[in-house]
Amino acid sequence: MERAAVIVAIDGPSGTGKSSTSKAVAAQLGLSYLDTGAQYRAITWWMVNNGIDTDDPTAIAAVAGKPEIVSGTDPSAPGISVDGTDVAGPIRTQEVTSKVSAVSAVPEVRARITELQRSIAAAAENGIVVEGRDIGTTVLPDADLKIFLTASPEARAARRSGELKGADLHTTREALLKRDAADSSRKTSPLAKAGDAVEVDTSDLTLQQVIECVVTLVEEKQAGK
Numbered sequence: 641m642e643r644a645a646v647i648v649a650i651d652g653p654s655g656t657g658k659s660s661t662s663k664a665v666a667a668q669l670g671l672s673y674l675d676t677g678a679q680y681r682a683i684t685w686w687m688v689n690n691g692i693d694t695d696d697p698t699a700i701a702a703v704a705g706k707p708e709i710v711s712g713t714d715p716s717a718p719g720i721s722v723d724g725t726d727v728a729g730p731i732r733t734q735e736v737t738s739k740v741s742a743v744s745a746v747p748e749v750r751a752r753i754t755e756l757q758r759s760i761a762a763a764a765e766n767g768i769v770v771e772g773r774d775i776g777t778t779v780l781p782d783a784d785l786k787i788f789l790t791a792s793p794e795a796r797a798a799r800r801s802g803e804l805k806g807a808d809l810h811t812t813r814e815a816l817l818k819r820d821a822a823d824s825s826r827k828t829s830p831l832a833k834a835g836d837a838v839e840v841d842t843s844d845l846t847l848q849q850v851i852e853c854v855v856t857l858v859e860e861k862q863a864g865k
């Protein structure tokens with residue numbers, strides 16, 4: 641029996657496990673993978689690199705169509721480039737992280753990136769796992785399965801400061817909460833749980849448990865199609 645391409649949307653705030661879970665689920669089930677946060681980071685990196693004032697939404701809107709962003713969709717090596725430059729490393733700096741919420745709140749930026757995301761999802765013949773903040777609500781409202789990951793601020797800060805080689809827990813927690821607040825309160829397509837999303841609190845689950853839970857949910861959907 642041929643399976644229809646399944647579309648999975650995984651949303652939630654920073655540090656809830658979206659990237660690790662999405663990559664592992666996609667790899668295990670032979671699906672493509674799209675990190676939409678990396679796309680917003682890439683356009684932010686381009687703004688910074690081109691001297692655009694990231695506190696000026698009008699200046700950002702005026703050039704939002706300029707950078708050409710190309711996203712890889714292989715879960716074992718996703719990759720991202722801007723105008724042909726590999727930016728996988730530079731998009732993870734503290735500077736980009738602190739500016740990405742302001743850039744991604746600009747409607748012209750969201751319109752452009754949303755269109756790109758929809759065309760990538762439509763081209764994924766074997767199905768795709770797309771992770772972000774507004775995938776289930778705005779980008780792919782007809783996704784076959786929507787997951788909303790949550791975790792306590794303490795768990796998320798501990799995970800992130802572990803990655804940043806012992807960065808101060810309190811500072812990491814405050815920065816996460818500030819970004820959550822900005823992402824949840826913006827007018828255009830804020831971070832939100834879709835009404836038909838399955839919420840999974842990962843605070844007390846291992847990454848392996850979260851992966852197994854999502855794989856089971858996808859397989860149930862595929863079986864029922």
Ligand SMILES: Nc1ncnc2c1ncn2[C@@H]1O[C@H](COP(=O)(O)OP(=O)(O)O)[C@@H](O)[C@H]1O
Binds near residue numbers: 652654655842848
């Ligand atoms: N359930 C979990 N338990 C412990 N650590 C986790 C869990 N899920 C993810 N992590 C770790 O937390 C960090 C952030 O995970 P990530 O997948 O990047 O989250 P997000 O994409 O939501 O920001 C990574 O170092 C990852 O290995």
Ligand SMILES: Nc1ccn([C@@H]2O[C@H](COP(=O)(O)OP(=O)(O)O)[C@@H](O)[C@H]2O)c(=O)n1
Binds near residue numbers: 654
């Ligand atoms: N679908 C999405 C994904 C990310 N973003 C923005 O991009 C930022 C970085 O996303 P990310 O997924 O890389 O963040 P982390 O989970 O890595 O901290 C978020 O804080 C949002 O401002 C968004 O607006 N919409």
